[in-house]
Amino acid sequence: MKLVCLGLNHKSAPVEVRELFAVSNKKLGEAATQLCALNEVLEAVVVSTCNRTEYYLATTSPEAGIATLKAHLQQSLGLEESALEHLYIFKLREVAVHLASVISGLDSMVLGETEIVGQIRTAYQASSDAKTTGKATNQLFQNAFRINKAVRTQTQIQMGSTSVGNVAVDLAEKVFGNLEKSKVMLIGAGETCRIVAQSLLSRGAKSVFVTNRSYDKAVELAEKLEGEAVRFDEWLSIIEKVDIVISSTGAPYAVIKKDELATVRGKRKYRPLFMIDIAVPRDIDPNVSDFDEVYLYDIDSIEQLAEMAKEKRVQQIKDCVTLIENELEGAKIEGIK
Amino acid sequence: MDRWLTLLSLVLVVLGTYFGYRKVRSGSSTGASSFQWLLAACISQYLVISIRGKALGACPLHETSELLMFLAWSLMLVYLLMGSVYRVSLMGFFTMPFTALLLLISLLPGVYTPPAVERLAEVDPWLEAHASLYILAYGVLLLSSIASLMFLFINHQLKQKRLNGALFTQMAPLSTLVTSSLRLLIFAVILITIAMVAGYQVDVEQHELKNWIGRISWISYLGLIIVTYTRGLPPIKIALSNLLIFGFSLLAISLV
Numbered sequence: 127m128k129l130v131c132l133g134l135n136h137k138s139a140p141v142e143v144r145e146l147f148a149v150s151n152k153k154l155g156e157a158a159t160q161l162c163a164l165n166e167v168l169e170a171v172v173v174s175t176c177n178r179t180e181y182y183l184a185t186t187s188p189e190a191g192i193a194t195l196k197a198h199l200q201q202s203l204g205l206e207e208s209a210l211e212h213l214y215i216f217k218l219r220e221v222a223v224h225l226a227s228v229i230s231g232l233d234s235m236v237l238g239e240t241e242i243v244g245q246i247r248t249a250y251q252a253s254s255d256a257k258t259t260g261k262a263t264n265q266l267f268q269n270a271f272r273i274n275k276a277v278r279t280q281t282q283i284q285m286g287s288t289s290v291g292n293v294a295v296d297l298a299e300k301v302f303g304n305l306e307k308s309k310v311m312l313i314g315a316g317e318t319c320r321i322v323a324q325s326l327l328s329r330g331a332k333s334v335f336v337t338n339r340s341y342d343k344a345v346e347l348a349e350k351l352e353g354e355a356v357r358f359d360e361w362l363s364i365i366e367k368v369d370i371v372i373s374s375t376g377a378p379y380a381v382i383k384k385d386e387l388a389t390v391r392g393k394r395k396y397r398p399l400f401m402i403d404i405a406v407p408r409d410i411d412p413n414v415s416d417f418d419e420v421y422l423y424d425i426d427s428i429e430q431l432a433e434m435a436k437e438k439r440v441q442q443i444k445d446c447v448t449l450i451e452n453e454l455e456g457a458k459i460e461g462i463k
Numbered sequence: 464m465d466r467w468l469t470l471l472s473l474v475l476v477v478l479g480t481y482f483g484y485r486k487v488r489s490g491s492s493t494g495a496s497s498f499q500w501l502l503a504a505c506i507s508q509y510l511v512i513s514i515r516g517k518a519l520g521a522c523p524l525h526e527t528s529e530l531l532m533f534l535a536w537s538l539m540l541v542y543l544l545m546g547s548v549y550r551v552s553l554m555g556f557f558t559m560p561f562t563a564l565l566l567l568i569s570l571l572p573g574v575y576t577p578p579a580v581e582r583l584a585e586v587d588p589w590l591e592a593h594a595s596l597y598i599l600a601y602g603v604l605l606l607s608s609i610a611s612l613m614f615l616f617i618n619h620q621l622k623q624k625r626l627n628g629a630l631f632t633q634m635a636p637l638s639t640l641v642t643s644s645l646r647l648l649i650f651a652v653i654l655i656t657i658a659m660v661a662g663y664q665v666d667v668e669q670h671e672l673k674n675w676i677g678r679i680s681w682i683s684y685l686g687l688i689i690v691t692y693t694r695g696l697p698p699i700k701i702a703l704s705n706l707l708i709f710g711f712s713l714l715a716i717s718l719v
Contacts, residue, residue, distance in 0.1 A: 282490060297626070301621065419699075
């Protein structure tokens with residue numbers, strides 16, 4: 127029994143090709159069953175995410191298995207020959223190294239991202255439920271999960287946030303800890319505001335107030351976020367209640383001025399106030415950070431933090447690759463020799 | 464024997480600090496290991512206090528070295544007994560160097576004195592309660608000050624947008640540190656209040672200046688707590704006031 131992997135990802139294929147191969151989560155087991163029905167294929171796991179589709183097979187012969195799979199894909203998906211040129215192929219030990227790299231986020235669009243672990247777990251479970259896994263693929267995937275744990279704990283590839291939304295959430299958590307009691311106010315109803323607010327909500331923030339010059343837009347976004355719309359001339363009174371302010375209006379001048387904020391400091395009992403200014407030109411007077419309890423971050427400082435985290439992750443790649451090689455050294459996986 | 468055991472406690476907290484530092488550098492959690500090192504040092508230091516207490520026939524708080532040994536023990540004890548709301552991330556790691564400093568000073572030539580040769584003829588229970596509760600309260604206050612120092616560090620990093628470094632990443636959130644520091648402060652004020660009540664029952668002549676420093680510190684701490692919970696104060700002012708009052712209250716110990 128020999129392991130092979132065929133696949134394509136965001137590096138090897140454009141989205142119009144990737145979507146031809148995409149398999150929904152519900153059909154992963156069915157797709158794996160179809161592969162197992164092919165000659166030469168003994169076990170199969172199909173992984174499909176927005177950035178990749180991969181077929182992990184245990185075959186009697188790698189070459190024969192690859193040829194059979196290609197022919198099957200071409201026929202079942204109605205592909206042109208050129209689409210198959212985007213496929214990459216790994217055989218034997220390379221398969222284990224590749225899967226460990228994928229699950230550790232080394233092959234992801236956002237280096238070190240952790241969402242892929244859940245996606246691979248889902249794919250493996252679907253194949254397992256469809257009874258298309260066996261000794262080789264079970265050992266292959268169990269080892270990959272084990273190696274991912276080692277990579278996560280022994281390197282810093284998954285440390286730090288690499289998106290504006292996540293950096294904002296991390297900072298908010300550094301100020302407030304658990305966000306469950308934190309109230310958020312959005313000034314402006316744009317897309318970036320929504321993304322950051324959703325990141326905060328996903329990490330526990332409960333109440334969201336949305337204010338915007340156009341009240342209708344504030345209502346629209348508040349409904350999406352299950353929050354409360356507030357008229358634009360009332361934002362100052364809301365600041366008394368909230369802990370986090372995200373501002374992104376198109377105003378050519380500062381919307382939140384230092385002297386206005388000074389009037390509500392006492393009413394807020396000087397509780398910490400975390401402010402994120404995503405707008406250009408800036409919405410929040412930078413001098414508000416003179417107030418002891420105010421922590422103000424503009425878009426540049428947040429993007430800089432995201433970039434630093436990305437750079438740090440890139441520096442970790444070498445360590446991760448070495449760790450994966452070392453972990454696979456003693457691993458017992460059928461079909462990699 | 465007590466000297467060797469104090470030295471053992473010192474070695475334990477120094478080793479704990481060293482291994483904690485290595486863990487912080489590697490990005491691992493220090494919580495469990497700090498707890499274990501401090502637990503071992505606390506047990507060792509408890510033996511020291513027992514030995515000196517038996518020799519004296521009273522609470523061993525009659526010499527400067529005894530005060531420092533007792534304070535180091537109460538700091539460790541308070542840390543170990545506190546729940547998770549008070550015992551926040553890296554607090555154990557920061558507690559160990561302070562404990563080490565107290566133990567080191569207590570062992571210095573000129574500071575260290577051997578255990579009493581004779582037991583005290585008469586022991587005033589009110590005085591014993593007053594002194595031991597006061598030192599225990601100092602342990603709580605020191606822990607609260609450590610939380611305030613940690614707050615100042617994290618506040619500075621957040622204000623200056625220096626958000627890298629293993630220490631920053633692992634340290635507890637800013638609000639948690641403020642909460643922890645304040646709750647410890649309330650606990651300390653309760654202990655000091657009881658200690659003061661006990662002190663008023665003592666039938667010996669007392670150091671007036673020391674008493675005034677104690678009273679002023681108590682009023683200041685009480686004022687800080689009341690102002691924080693009623694009018695509100697920026698967290699940095701709470702932390703700085705806490706440290707300032709603690710520094711002032713230490714004068715009382717130096718006069719014991």
